[in-house]
Structure formats: structure tokens, C-alpha cells
Amino acid sequence: MPEFKPPRPGEIEIELPVAFDAGVYFIGRIRTPWTSTSDCPKSSSQRSDVVATIEIFPPFTAGLRDLGLFSHALALYWLDRARRDLIEQVPSHLATPRGVFALRSPVRPNPIGLAAVEIVDVGASSLRVRNIDCIDGTPLIDLKPYYASIDAVSDATRP
Amino acid sequence: MPEFKPPRPGEIEIELPVAFDAGVYFIGRIRTPWTSTSDCPKSSSQRSDVVATIEIFPPFTAGLRDLGLFSHALALYWLDRARRDLIEQVPSHLATPRGVFALRSPVRPNPIGLAAVEIVDVGASSLRVRNIDCIDGTPLIDLKPYYASIDAVSDATRP
Numbered sequence: 081m082p083e084f085k086p087p088r089p090g091e092i093e094i095e096l097p098v099a100f101d102a103g104v105y106f107i108g109r110i111r112t113p114w115t116s117t118s119d120c121p122k123s124s125s126q127r128s129d130v131v132a133t134i135e136i137f138p139p140f141t142a143g144l145r146d147l148g149l150f151s152h153a154l155a156l157y158w159l160d161r162a163r164r165d166l167i168e169q170v171p172s173h174l175a176t177p178r179g180v181f182a183l184r185s186p187v188r189p190n191p192i193g194l195a196a197v198e199i200v201d202v203g204a205s206s207l208r209v210r211n212i213d214c215i216d217g218t219p220l221i222d223l224k225p226y227y228a229s230i231d232a233v234s235d236a237t238r239p
Numbered sequence: 240m241p242e243f244k245p246p247r248p249g250e251i252e253i254e255l256p257v258a259f260d261a262g263v264y265f266i267g268r269i270r271t272p273w274t275s276t277s278d279c280p281k282s283s284s285q286r287s288d289v290v291a292t293i294e295i296f297p298p299f300t301a302g303l304r305d306l307g308l309f310s311h312a313l314a315l316y317w318l319d320r321a322r323r324d325l326i327e328q329v330p331s332h333l334a335t336p337r338g339v340f341a342l343r344s345p346v347r348p349n350p351i352g353l354a355a356v357e358i359v360d361v362g363a364s365s366l367r368v369r370n371i372d373c374i375d376g377t378p379l380i381d382l383k384p385y386y387a388s389i390d391a392v393s394d395a396t397r398p
Contacts, residue, residue: 233391
């Protein structure tokens, strides 16, 4: 387990459950130019235009069949360097604590990152995408085709 | 482990890895009117307008703070009744196999479901939402605020 920075004033730590309820497989790896969280572009309002490569591990590569028919995908990945026990956090752009479920912070009970990516091209065991901003080597846990009819809420509002 | 239906002709089973790479906590439970997968509305083009309740378990309830400031959220949930080993599948609307990463099928290596939900209201330990179509009792694994600027791709295309 990596060493974590101490919580900021106002942040709330919880005691996590003693056991997990289910297990995930790492099905691939995301290759990006960023080697540390401080390198990664800030993502709350804009994603990077850099092309990243998502490598799929055997035996999961056949799952890519026909993904190239879609223009976009949802990538789900595992933020394995993040602590999981800060239930309220004070983001740098806010003065007061906010609940983790109202934040896109990598620090969350299940450290799953999500990006709506543009598909550049799909190969036999990898694909290239735009609009993802995680650290190089981040484990992939799922890829889903993006359906504008259910996934795109253009008039969604935020504070 | 529940009994699964045999694969359809053309579907491909894989041998899953012997061990998991990471663990998830079930942080809540989704209450819907649907008690079996056959009851659930078909979701590939349209979500149900029914109001569902997402209950958050202790010690995660404080994570809801300020979520009500957003109009929409991304709900991630664990489809714990689904098999995980069909890497190519033949959906009922297609005659040929498609890779799992080009399908929104619940059957996937990591059986994570995702819905962009409209937030109706947020309480101390639960919230009410529209546009989710899973079975009653489905475990919740994450909630994220929806950011139209990065999550909404209205011009995404599909075959």
C-alpha cells in the first residue's frame, strides 16, 4: 500500500469494511504520456486531446470485435494508487468539504475512473483513443460502446 | 453461483484468470420495481422513466453531501447474477457474434452496469433517480456527478 498524504482540514476518514464483496479482473492497461498524478491534465471541465493506447490482455482481446463500428466508448479503469477512505473531501477549488459522490476525485470507496473516449482506431489487441487523462499503466476494467441516446445528457447542470 | 443458460451458437467462452486483481465494496443497493432480468426494460435505446431509490449503506452515507447540487449522476452497479466468461456474444437483435466491449450486455468480465441518471432528490442515506433499469436489489459500487462537458457526447455514432 502506498503512503498517502494526510487528509486536509475538514476531510472525513471512514473505517472501510473488513472484506470485499466482489472481485475485478484487470483486463488491460492504458498507455498515456503521464507518469504521475501531478502530470495528468485537470479533468473536471476538459479532457486532453492526446491519443492514448489501451492494450487488452489475453484472454480478453476477442471482446474488441466490432467496437470500431462505434465512434465513442466508455472506458472504466482502476485508480490503484488512490486511497479509498475519504468520504468527504476538500477539493482545491472549493473551501468546504463535499461528499465523495459529488466529486470526480480518484479517491473513492471503489476507485473506478470513467472517461467517454473518442475511438481513433481498433486493432487486434489494442485501441487508440482520445480524451482520457489517467497515469500511464492504469489498469483497465471495462469498455462499453457509447450510446448517445442513453449516455449523453447535454443539458445536465452542475454548481 | 447461479446456473447459467448455455451459450448460443457462435458465442465464445473464455477461461477466466484464476484470481482477481482488486476488490470492490458494495456501497449501497438499488431499489426498482423489477424482480428479474426479463422484467427489466430494454435499455439499449431508451431508459425507463420510473423513479428508483438508491440506498447508501453506512459508513458511506456522508458521501452524498452536495450531490443534490447536480441534476444528473453516473451510477455504477454490480450485475451479480451475470456470468463473466462470454467474450463474444450473439445479441437477440443481431445474427452474428459481437465482442463484449462492443455490447452493453450485463455479461462481461467485470459485470459493471452504468446509467446516467436524473437526480430527483437526495436524502441523508438515499437518493431517488430516473433512468435506471436494473433488477431490484442490485448492489451499487459508485456514484459520480455527471459533467456534461466531459460525459455528454451528443454526436456519438453507432452502427
